Amino acid sequence: MHSKLVATKFVKTLGMATFVAMTFSGAPVQAAEKIIKIDGSSTVFPITEAVAEDFQKEKKIKVTVGISGTGGGFKKFCRGETDISEASRPILTKEMEACKEAGIQYIELPIAYDALTVVVSTKNNFVKSLTVDELKKMWEPSAQGKIKTWNQVNAAWPAAPLKLFGAGSDSGTFDYFTEAINGKAKSSRGDFTASEDDNVLVQGVSGDANALGYFGYAYFEENQGKLKAVPIIAKAGAPAVSPSPETVKNGTYQPLSRPLFIYVNATAAAFKPEVKAFIDYYLANAPKLVKEVKYIPLPSNEYSAVTAHWKALKPGTGFGGVPEVGVKIEELLKRIK
Amino acid sequence: MNDDVRKNNDASKNLMKYQATTNKAAVLENLDAVRAMIRRHKFNDYIFSIIGLIALMIGLLTLLTLFIELIRDGSGRFNLQFFSDFPSRRAEHAGLLSAWVGSALIMAITFLVAVPMGVAAGLYLEEYAPKNWFSDLIEINVSNLAGVPSIIYGLLALGLFVYGLGLGQSILTAGLTLGLLILPIVIVATRESIRAIPVAIREAAYAVGATKWQVVADHIVKYSYGGILTGVIIGMARALGETAPVITIGALTFIAFLPSSPISTEPPYLNFEWLSSGFTVLPIQMFNWLSRPDHAFHVNAAATGAIIIMVTLLMNGTAIWLRYRIRKNIKW
Numbered sequence: 001m002h003s004k005l006v007a008t009k010f011v012k013t014l015g016m017a018t019f020v021a022m023t024f025s026g027a028p029v030q031a032a033e034k035i036i037k038i039d040g041s042s043t044v045f046p047i048t049e050a051v052a053e054d055f056q057k058e059k060k061i062k063v064t065v066g067i068s069g070t071g072g073g074f075k076k077f078c079r080g081e082t083d084i085s086e087a088s089r090p091i092l093t094k095e096m097e098a099c100k101e102a103g104i105q106y107i108e109l110p111i112a113y114d115a116l117t118v119v120v121s122t123k124n125n126f127v128k129s130l131t132v133d134e135l136k137k138m139w140e141p142s143a144q145g146k147i148k149t150w151n152q153v154n155a156a157w158p159a160a161p162l163k164l165f166g167a168g169s170d171s172g173t174f175d176y177f178t179e180a181i182n183g184k185a186k187s188s189r190g191d192f193t194a195s196e197d198d199n200v201l202v203q204g205v206s207g208d209a210n211a212l213g214y215f216g217y218a219y220f221e222e223n224q225g226k227l228k229a230v231p232i233i234a235k236a237g238a239p240a241v242s243p244s245p246e247t248v249k250n251g252t253y254q255p256l257s258r259p260l261f262i263y264v265n266a267t268a269a270a271f272k273p274e275v276k277a278f279i280d281y282y283l284a285n286a287p288k289l290v291k292e293v294k295y296i297p298l299p300s301n302e303y304s305a306v307t308a309h310w311k312a313l314k315p316g317t318g319f320g321g322v323p324e325v326g327v328k329i330e331e332l333l334k335r336i337k
Numbered sequence: 338m339n340d341d342v343r344k345n346n347d348a349s350k351n352l353m354k355y356q357a358t359t360n361k362a363a364v365l366e367n368l369d370a371v372r373a374m375i376r377r378h379k380f381n382d383y384i385f386s387i388i389g390l391i392a393l394m395i396g397l398l399t400l401l402t403l404f405i406e407l408i409r410d411g412s413g414r415f416n417l418q419f420f421s422d423f424p425s426r427r428a429e430h431a432g433l434l435s436a437w438v439g440s441a442l443i444m445a446i447t448f449l450v451a452v453p454m455g456v457a458a459g460l461y462l463e464e465y466a467p468k469n470w471f472s473d474l475i476e477i478n479v480s481n482l483a484g485v486p487s488i489i490y491g492l493l494a495l496g497l498f499v500y501g502l503g504l505g506q507s508i509l510t511a512g513l514t515l516g517l518l519i520l521p522i523v524i525v526a527t528r529e530s531i532r533a534i535p536v537a538i539r540e541a542a543y544a545v546g547a548t549k550w551q552v553v554a555d556h557i558v559k560y561s562y563g564g565i566l567t568g569v570i571i572g573m574a575r576a577l578g579e580t581a582p583v584i585t586i587g588a589l590t591f592i593a594f595l596p597s598s599p600i601s602t603e604p605p606y607l608n609f610e611w612l613s614s615g616f617t618v619l620p621i622q623m624f625n626w627l628s629r630p631d632h633a634f635h636v637n638a639a640a641t642g643a644i645i646i647m648v649t650l651l652m653n654g655t656a657i658w659l660r661y662r663i664r665k666n667i668k669w
Contacts, residue, residue, distance in 0.1 A: 035615070042628065049591045050426040056593055064615045065591035067625065076587075081506075197628045199635075218630040293426055294630065 034274050039066035040073025040086030041172055042196075043216055044260045046293040047112055047286070048086055054289070055281045061274045069196075070172035071095075074263075078102050083268040083275050087261045088114070088172030089185075093321030105266035105315040108336070109279070109306055110329050111286050113296040115217040115243035116177055116256040119227040123209035126150070126157050129240035131233040132255065135181045138164065138212070144189040150210065164192035165201045165213030177214055180255040180325045202227065214256075217243055218294040232256060245296045255325045259332075260295070266315045283307045302329045309333045404646055411640025419640065423593035424622065428633030433641060435592045436622035439508065440577060442596065442611065443618060446512020447576050451519045452569055456558075458520075459527025459565075464553055483521035490518045491585030499586055506587030508596060509612040514582050519572030526568020530561035563663030570656035574649045580620040589615045590625050619645050 038048055045067050052063040068076060070087045077085035078099040090108070091099075099106060118135065120127050137143060137153050150157035167173040169186065174194075179185040195201055198215040205213040206226035220229050220243070231240035234254045247253035262282070268275040283306060290297040298306070306329070318332035422432025462479075466472040494514035504510045534557060542552045596611035619641060626638035 037615075045590065045625075046426060046629065049424070052591055053423075053425055053593060062594050063591075064589045066587065066589045068587075198630065199628060216630075222630040222632060289426075 034061060034272075036061065036063045036084070036272075036274055036278050037082045038063065038084040038086065039068050039076050039082045040084075040262075041070040041088040041260070042067040043070075043088040043114065043171075043173060044086035044111075044262070046218075047260070047290055047295060048084075048262070048282075050289040050293050051278075051282045051285060054285065055278055059274075059277060059281070061277070063278065069170050070175075071170060074098070077106070077263060077265065078104055080104055080265070083265050083272065084278075085263045087263060088258070089175045089179075089323045090261065090319035091263065091317050091321065092185075092323070096317065096321050106263040106317075107266055107269055107310065107313060107315055108317045109262050109264065109283070109310055110259040110298065110302070110332070111262055111282065111306070112260045112290040113248045113298060114258055114260055115248045115253055115296065116173065116180070116214055116258060117217050117220040117243045118212065118214045118230045118232065118256070119205055119220055120212050120230060121206050121209050122226060122228055124211075124228065125209075127212075127228075127230055129231040129233055132181060132235065135232075136183075138162065139166075139178070139188055140182050141187055141189055144191050147189075160210045163204075163208055163211040164189075165204045165211060166192050166194055167198075167201075167215065168194045168196040171196055173214075173216065175323060176258050176325075177256070179323045180258075185323050217248075217296065221294055248296045249299050251326075251328070257296075258325075259298075259329060264310075266313065269313055279310060283310060298329065305330045305333055309336070404643065407639045407643040407646065411636055411638075411643050414637055414640035415643075419637075424591055424625075425593075428626075428631060428637055431626070431634070431637055433619065433622060433644070435595065436617050436619045436641075438595055439588075439592075439616035440618045442508050443511045443515060443583075443616065444573060444577060446509060446612075447515040447519065448569070448573060450513055450516025451523050451572060454516070455520050455523025455569075456527050456565055459524045459531065460553060460557065462524070463528050463531040464549065464557060479521050479524050483525060486581075487518055487579055488581040488585060490514055491582030493517075494582060494586050505613060506589075506615060507613045508616045510586050511583055511588065511616060511618070514586055515576040515579060518579065518582060519576050522572035522575065523565070523568055526571070527561065527565050530564025530568070531557055533564065534560045560667055563660050563667075566663075567656040567660045570652050570659070574652040574656075577652070578620055578645060578649060580618075580624065583618055584621065588621050589617050590621065592617050 036052075038052070045065060048065050052065055055061070056063050066073075070089055073082070073085040073087065074091060074095040075098070076082045078095060078101075080102060085106075091106070118130060134153050138147060147153060148162060149159050150162050151159045153162070166188070167177065169188075174188070175185045178188045182188060193201075193204055195204075198219045201213045201215050202219055202223050205211045206223065212230075220227055229243050231242040232253065233240045241247050241253050243253050243256070248257040251257075262279075264275065264279055269279065270276075283303065287297045287300065287303060297303075314336050316336045318327075318335040419432050420437060421434055422430055423434050424436075425431040458479075462472065462475065466475075491514065494510060494517070498504045498510040498513055499506060504513075538556055538560070539552060542556050547555070592615055596614035596616070597608060599608055599611055600606060623638050623641040623645070626634040626641065629635070
């Protein structure tokens with residue numbers, strides 16, 4: 001009896017569920033409220049998250065942030081799905097064309113620096129510094145299957161196996177490192193341990209005296225006990241420079257320091273007051289918040305230049321679709337007419 | 338003639354007697370060998386049970402170690418605040434609120450999609466569908482769908498729900514996607530539990546003049562719903578942990594507000610705006626924390642992992658308990 005009752009109830013629930021499901025599918029799918037939509041690089045994410053958190057608390061305007069990666073973010077941005085796209089490298093020609101086709105203009109705003117840090121384990125006692133040429137010897141496409149031991153790169157180093165760890169090919173970090181070291185974005189040897197998750201790279205390098213890897217400065221800073229940052233010699237005769245907030249800001253850590261960007265939809269910037277308010281808030285609070293999430297803020301004169309650029313609402317990119325290494329931000333902003 | 342017969346009978350009796358004695362002798366002779374053989378077989382049994390136990394332990398202990406490790410790492414975060422806080426840049430203030438609400442709402446839609454469709458499809462295939470090449474084809478496809486990698490469902494949903502039907506990167510899209518994902522599980526579970534019902538029950542019902550629908554509603558569903566429920570819960574537990582399809586359709590990472598409430602105090606009391614809201618889910622929140630440089634976030638990730646495992650265990654445990662309770666009440 002009881003069992004039958006339950007069964008009848010079950011059938012009734014089924015019928016109701018179908019009805020409700022049908023009602024749902026007919027429901028209008030339109031967001032009535034103002035929401036600022038942001039997507040893009042996972043490297044820039046912690047900064048935007050910090051800004052979004054405080055902005056939402058203060059101004060009561062809703063903000064959402066996704067992490068589709070720099071490339072994935074631009075895809076959505078150029079379809080008009082997001083108001084702001086985060087990028088750990090400048091917009092590329094292909095993406096510029098996609099945006100142009102959709103009639104989407106953007107304002108390019110550098111908001112922080114990151115230092116790509118080349119690391120070895122604290123157990124490694126033979127690498128004191130690396131020249132860009134040595135890095136190129138390790139990472140260029142022709143090294144694949146050939147450069148397998150440390151002494152092939154520099155005769156002074158032991159004949160120990162060279163184990164490489166690097167960013168996955170979808171990340172802006174990979175694009176920037178290959179551009180800076182090998183001279184061409186995305187051109188790299190393929191036989192290394194690649195991961196989009198930098199903590200995997202930290203694990204891999206820290207345990208092995210013969211390993212070498214690269215990733216963003218924040219990951220090195222959190223793991224200083226296990227990792228050593230290798231000082232980089234930009235060209236023959238130049239001094240070896242370790243990555244640090246100072247060497248990045250004064251421009252001596254080259255060629256691996258890079259600006260991080262946000263791209264703002266120009267139409268949204270002009271016609272959506274909430275987006276305008278968000279960017280104003282972003283630039284005003286960036287010096288404090290960037291530092292708090294362990295990235296390197298721009299020097300204050302550069303923030304002023306970026307803010308002026310933002311106020312003028314000048315669309316376009318200063319790069320022309322090619323990631324360029326070592327360009328000064330003020331000069332970059334002047335290029336956009 | 339009679340004489341011959343008697344002779345023959347005697348002969349066969351003798352033969353049987355002879356055979357019996359020799360057999361008996363042979364058995365007596367071989368008794369030790371037989372005992373040895375039994376011992377050997379019992380030993381093989383024993384060896385296999387050891388191997389089986391080791392295999393079981395490898396799986397169980399690995400999971401248990403992982404679970405204990407997660408609980409230990411995340412122990413600092415098991416408090417109510419962790420469930421009532423939004424994500425934040427400060428690890429100790431970052432919480433799961435938007436993630437668990439997102440997961441719960443999506444699960445609700447998944448349930449509403451997968452259960453009616455899955456049960457109806459299972460009932461149709463078992464009770465109504467004619468047995469021909471076409472239903473065979475459907476059957477093969479259903480079993481096949483259960484094994485399709487979840488990312489494929491994500492890609493399908495991206496094309497169909499997000500862009501095709503214009504549902505956007507919403508809770509509704511995620512619920513429909515996961516609903517499709519567990520649909521084969523529900524269909525298979527429904528069919529399995531229907532097949533466990535003896536044919537005699539069906540035939541008895543038909544014999545007293547019940548229609549097909551009466552048989553299905555009064556008997557088939559009644560006797561099989563324990564098994565169906567088990568399949569549904571196991572499917573839901575799987576959907577809860579799914580990450581790939583949800584990322585593909587555009588789940589967010591930072592969302593510090595809740596979808597608008599489904600129930601309001603003013604007419605029409607029900608509000609479907611939440612369906613179109615952006616969302617995040619537990620596994621995505623965990624993945625995001627895990628990939629942060631700051632170790633304090635890894636504690637949050639461990640706590641989230643432990644919570645996901647606990648909820649999954651709880652759901653599967655409920656499924657087993659329900660199956661046991663319901664089976665106990667059914668006697669054919």
